[in-house]
Amino acid sequence: MGGKERYSERMRARQVRYRRSPRGRYSEHKTNARARGIAFLLTFEEWWLIWCQSRKWLQRGDRRGQYVMMRDGDEGPYAVWNVFIGLSERNHRESCEKRLGVLRRHTQHATVVTFVECV
Numbered sequence: 001m002g003g004k005e006r007y008s009e010r011m012r013a014r015q016v017r018y019r020r021s022p023r024g025r026y027s028e029h030k031t032n033a034r035a036r037g038i039a040f041l042l043t044f045e046e047w048w049l050i051w052c053q054s055r056k057w058l059q060r061g062d063r064r065g066q067y068v069m070m071r072d073g074d075e076g077p078y079a080v081w082n083v084f085i086g087l088s089e090r091n092h093r094e095s096c097e098k099r100l101g102v103l104r105r106h107t108q109h110a111t112v113v114t115f116v117e118c119v
Helices: 003-020 022-035 044-054 088-118
Strands: 067-071 083-087
Touching: 003 022, 022 044, 044 067, 044 083, 067 088, 083 088
Parallel strands: none
Antiparallel strands: 067 083
16 A cells, blocks of 8 residues: 555544544534534633533434534524533434424415415
């Protein structure tokens, strides 16, 4: 095995370790929030303290029975005053309810517009 191949394997292993570390998870969370258009105002230290105080870090994940960092009402930024650690299924349910509420409002609005156009 050549020097370049060994270097490449070491770099990949280092990247995997970083991605699995708290700093890597923080970076991933921040990137995902940005991609979803959600402001992320937590520093790493604040983010990590929230997880440490919850004592749920080892149970973290997006499956049933696992814990996620949630925003109050699934609205606003990721900020110290607006986040808490909760069960993934609760987060999923609130997100679905929020989307359904938007769809219902849109449907009601469309019905009203249709009614007005028909009159």
